[in-house]
Amino acid sequence: MPTQNCDPMPARPLRTKIQGVLWDMDGTLLDTEPYWMAAEARLVAEFGGEWSHAQALALVGNALPDAAAALQRAGVALQEREIIDRLTAEVLAGVRRHVDWRPGALELLEALHAASIPCGLVTMSEEPLAALVLEQLPKKYFAFRVTGDMVARGKPHPDPYLLGLDKLGALVPDLEPARVIGIEDSAPGIASAAASGITALLVEHIAPVPDSDSWHRVESLAGLEIDALDALASTGVSA
Template identity: 45%
Template sequence: MSVPELPAAVLWDMDGTLVDTEPYWFAAETELVGRFGGTWTHEQAISLVGSGLRDGARVLQDQGVRMTVDEIVGWQTDFVTERLVAPLPWRPGALALLSSLREADVPTALVTMSIRRMAEAVAAAVPFGGFDVVVAGDDVERPKPDPQAYLRAAELLGVDVTACVAIEDSPPGLAAAVASGAATIGVPHQAGLPEGDRWRLWPTLVGRGLEDLCAVADELAGSRG
C-alpha cells in the first residue's frame, strides 16, 4: 500500500475556520452602526464574512459610521480582541487537526484578513505553537478574494502553493485559496459555500486527519491534471 504524499504545507484561515470569532465581529458591526443611529442586519453581517477589514469599514461608512477606515478597523479589532479570552472558541475539530499536522512536521500558516496584532494573539493561544507563519490583512495590499495572502504564505514557507492545502469557511476566502492554486477545502460556518469541481466541502473538521487532507490534495491534483 502506497504512503500518501504529505502536503508541502497547510494554510489555515482564522475567523470562522480556526476560531469562532464571527459572532464578535457581527456584534462589533451592530454596535458601531448603532452608535451613529443606523441599523445593521444579520444578512448585512453575513455579506462581510471573509472580506478585508478595510473593505468592510467602507461598507460601514456607507451605513453612516462617521469614522475613518483606520479608526473603524482599530475599533472593531479592539472590540473583538477584548472578547477573545481563554478558553478561545475554537472551531470543532480544528485544534485536533492542527495538532496532527504539527506531530507530522507539516508546515502551517495562518492566513487571515484580521490585522496582525489580533492574528498573533490567536496564534499564540494555540497550546502547542500551531503556526510557522502568520500572514495578516495588514501584510497584503489586496484582501481576499485576491490570492495574494495565500501566495505570500507559501512564499514565506518556501513551498509551492500548488502543493499546499488551504482550509477556508467563507466565499471570499474560498475564492482566494482556489485562485492561489492550493488544494482547497471549504468548511461552511456562518456563510454558505457552493459546490464546485475545484474544491471540496467538509461539513466539519471533526474526525478529520492528515490522511483526509492528503486524499483531497491527491484528488484535486488529479482533476487539475
C-alpha cells in the same frame, strides 16, 4: 494564558503528498464571527443606523478595508482606519474573555504537528488579533502568519495565499502549490485560496458558500485525518 510548547518536530512521514497547510483564522480556527458581527452592529447603531444579519453575513471573510467601506455606507461617519481599530478592539476584548475553537481544529493541528507538516496562518485580521489568538494555542503550531495588514489586496484576491506560499516555500524545498492545503470557511476566503493554486478546502461555518469545482468541501474538521487531506491533494480540483 497557556505556555506554548516548543518541543522538536518529529520526523515527517515519507508517504504524504502534503507539503504544508495554510489556515484561515476567523471562523475556521476559532469562532470570532459573533464578536465581529456584534462590533459592527454597535458601531452602526452609534451613528443612528441599522445593521441587519444579512449585511453582517455579507462581510464574513472579507478584508477589513472592505468591511469599513460597507460600514461607512451604512452611516458610520469615521475614517477607514478608525473603523478597523474600533472593530478590532472589540474582537480583541472578546478573545481575551473566551476562545471558541472550531470543532476538530486543535486536533487536526496536533496531527499535522506530529507529522511535521508545516502550517501557516492566512487571515484578514491584523497582527494584534492574530498574535493574541496564537498565544492561546497549547503549542506553537504555526511556522508563520500572513495578516490583513501585510497585503495590498485582501481576500477574495489570491494575494494573501500567494504570500503564504512564499513563506512556506522558504521552509519547504521544491514547493508545489497543489500539494498545499488551504482551509477556509467563507466565500471570499475559499475563492482566495483556490485562486492561488493551492488545494482549497471549505468548511462552511456561519455564512453559506456555493459549491464549486474549484474547491473541496467537508462538513467539519472533527475527525478529519491527514490521509483524507492527502487524498484531496492527490485528486486536485477542476480549474
